[in-house]
Each structure stands twice: as structure tokens, then as C-alpha cells.
Amino acid sequence: MQSSPTLRRPFARHAARSPRQRDWLFCALALCLAVLAAGLITPPAHAAENRLPEAQESRLRELARELRCLVCQNESLAESHAPLAADLRDEIREQISAGQSDTKIIQYLVARYGDFVTYKPPFNSRTLLLWFGPFVVLLLLLWVLWSFHRRGRPAARSAAAEEAMRETHEEFRRLKRQYGSDDD
Known part of the structure; x- marks a missing residue:
């Protein structure tokens, strides 16, 4: 009983390629791996652009601890990894760089998202x-x-x-x- 050559050697057709073809495949594979590794190692470009001076970044962290993430279960904006929390942190970062005070920033977020965004709700009729x-x-x-x-x-x-x-x-x-x- 004789078996077919493809059953004995499943990768036989790939071995028949010329050395030049194998070199091109190896280079293409190496280039793909290098691009993937570079994407994983380097931080996103927008992260470096949006950084504030250290004093303002600490102010951002304090504000983010006082504000609630709108999609997470009782997590602050500082603790949350949700995309909406990252957007809200970027929004706060922009307002800090524009020179807004903490109370103005909180008032803006409350006007936009409601009292739920704060951990300390105001004392009013509602x-x-x-x-x-x-x-x-x-x-x-x-x-x-x-x-x-x-x-x-x-x-x-x-x-x-x-x-x-x-x-x-x-x-x-x-x-x-x-x-x-x-x-x-």
C-alpha cells in the first residue's frame, strides 16, 4: 500500500520554493513583526501631545478622583479604564490648559452630565x-x-x-x- 506524497509530507509544496522566494517571505515576515513590535512599544502620539506640566497633571488627578465615571460601577474617573472616562479626562485636561478653575470645570461637567458625575451632590430641592x-x-x-x-x-x-x-x-x-x- 503506497500513500500519496502529499500525505507523507504535508508541507512539501512549500519546500519546493526557490531560495529567493523564501528570502522575500522571510523579509516580509520580519517587517510585519517589526511594525507590530513598534506599535506595542511606542506610546500613542496623542498621549505625548496632551501632557500637561506636572502641577496641572496632579490637579487633573485630584479632579478625576472627585468625579464619577458615568459608565463604571462606582469608580472614579482616575480609576476607570473605560473609553468615556479617558475622554472625560482629556476634556478636563483641555479645560485646565485653558485656565479654567476647578469649580468651573465641575460646573461644566454637572451641566453636561448631571449631578451623578460628582461624588458630593449639591444640596438643592432635587x-x-x-x-x-x-x-x-x-x-x-x-x-x-x-x-x-x-x-x-x-x-x-x-x-x-x-x-x-x-x-x-x-x-x-x-x-x-x-x-x-x-x-x-
Whole structure:
């Protein structure tokens, strides 16, 4: 039983190439690897262009810690790796380089994205429940606990209740004497 040459040597057709073709393939492969390696090693060009002086970069980091990422679960802009967070950091960087103050930058972001972007929401009519809600819930829970505790204790009897109870016992004893006791 004789097998075909392609089954015995699966890469036989590639070996038949001339040395010149192999050299061209090797050069093309080396060039592709060099381009990929250069892309991985060098930072993006826009990262170097957008860098601020160190004092302003530290100001950017402080602002980014105070602001919430809009797409992440309770992460600050400084911690988030989301593309929107990077865009917001770039936006803050541009405003810092334009000379805007921290409050102006935060006001701009709140006007554009709402109060959710800040970790410290302002005290206004829309956020009253946010500020006072926990205290109201705590007071309600304390009231419920107090009312259950109060119901659990025997209530103090009034003088009228004591008198009614005494009269009931006397009536019971009188009826017991009159009709006799069935317990005997």
C-alpha cells in the first residue's frame, strides 16, 4: 500500500520554493513583526501631545478622583479604564490648559452630565431625599422599634380598670357561693 506524497509530507509544496522566494517571505515576515513590535512599544502620539506640566497633571488627578465615571460601577474617573472616562479626562485636561478653575470645570461637567458625575451632590430641592432620606428611614425604624417594645410591656392600669376588675372578681365569688362550686 503506497500513500500519496502529499500525505507523507504535508508541507512539501512549500519546500519546493526557490531560495529567493523564501528570502522575500522571510523579509516580509520580519517587517510585519517589526511594525507590530513598534506599535506595542511606542506610546500613542496623542498621549505625548496632551501632557500637561506636572502641577496641572496632579490637579487633573485630584479632579478625576472627585468625579464619577458615568459608565463604571462606582469608580472614579482616575480609576476607570473605560473609553468615556479617558475622554472625560482629556476634556478636563483641555479645560485646565485653558485656565479654567476647578469649580468651573465641575460646573461644566454637572451641566453636561448631571449631578451623578460628582461624588458630593449639591444640596438643592432635587436632592433633598438623598440628603435626608437616610435620617427619615432611621427615625421610622426607631419609632417602629419603640412601638413594638411599648406593646410588649404590660400597660399601666388605671384606677377605673382596677375598680372594674375588683367588681368582676366579687361578682364571680358571689355567683360561686350562690350556685356552688362544680370543682368539689
